Amino acid sequence: xxxxxxxxxxxxxxxxxxxxxxxxxxxxxxxxxxxxxxxxxxxxxxxxxxxxxxxxxxxxxxxxxxxxxxxxxxxxxxxxxxxxxxxxxxxxxxxxxxxxxxxxxxxxxxxxxxx
Amino acid sequence: xxxxxxxxxxxxxxxxxxxxxxxxxxxxxxxxxxxxxxxxxxxxxxxxxxxxxxxxxxxxxxxxxxxxxxxxxxxxxxxxxxxxxxxxxxxxxxxxxxxxxxxxxxxxxxxxxxx
Numbered sequence: 001x002x003x004x005x006x007x008x009x010x011x012x013x014x015x016x017x018x019x020x021x022x023x024x025x026x027x028x029x030x031x032x033x034x035x036x037x038x039x040x041x042x043x044x045x046x047x048x049x050x051x052x053x054x055x056x057x058x059x060x061x062x063x064x065x066x067x068x069x070x071x072x073x074x075x076x077x078x079x080x081x082x083x084x085x086x087x088x089x090x091x092x093x094x095x096x097x098x099x100x101x102x103x104x105x106x107x108x109x110x111x112x113x114x115x
Numbered sequence: 116x117x118x119x120x121x122x123x124x125x126x127x128x129x130x131x132x133x134x135x136x137x138x139x140x141x142x143x144x145x146x147x148x149x150x151x152x153x154x155x156x157x158x159x160x161x162x163x164x165x166x167x168x169x170x171x172x173x174x175x176x177x178x179x180x181x182x183x184x185x186x187x188x189x190x191x192x193x194x195x196x197x198x199x200x201x202x203x204x205x206x207x208x209x210x211x212x213x214x215x216x217x218x219x220x221x222x223x224x225x226x227x228x229x230x
Contacts, residue, residue: 003159004159040222041222041223042119042206042208042220042221042222042223043160043206043220044220045217045218048217056214056217089158091158091159091160093160100146100147100148100210100211100212100214100217101148101165101167101210103150103162103165104160104162104218105162106152106159106160106161107159108157108158108159109158109159111158
């Protein structure tokens with residue numbers, strides 16, 4: 001079974017530029033998550049999708065971050081404009097159901113450096 | 116609000132030593148789930164175990180064991196006879212039933228096992 005795929009693996013941009021990350025979840029998984037992991041910290045949930053609908057985006061900085069999940073499969077996360085404090089690893093994860101007792105499967109992440 | 120504390124930032128042991136990683140959580144929900152994930156250098160978080168709030172039985176899986184104590188709000192993880200391949204960052208996470216699918220992660224413990 002293929003895992004969660006993310007691209008690119010690494011990205012370096014200047015502040016105020018825009019960037020987009022892509023995620024392809026495990027086939028058949030209805031729930032997709034985007035997490036931000038700052039160096040030395042645990043992952044922090046940015047947004048959760050159930051199929052192509054948003055379940056939780058309470059911690060997404062909506063003035064600069066946006067995400068979509070067209071057709072309930074792949075997802076993209078965009079940052080525009082980027083700030084220095086956005087430097088982090090962006091992890092995509094998926095689960096078969098968005099229940100509290102369901103474990104998530106993670107991709108390898110995209111390491112973003114904003115200079 | 117849910118919170119997870121992993122007080123040990125870094126632990127270093129020599130191969131074959133036993134090591135315990137501590138996890139303390141806070142929640143007001145009566146139904147919740149606790150998880151441990153491993154994050155190797157490749158970046159993706161790998162699910163290790165899940166425990167629900169009504170099951171305080173300890174669990175053993177090979178060299179891994181988990182001790183869940185509701186009285187102290189702790190869910191500790193022990194690796195017996197550690198190996199170099201156990202070197203990774205380990206995260207404890209909490210999901211409340213009422214916040215379906217939304218996990219709160221601790222800041223992780225970096226375990227280094229030296230040969």
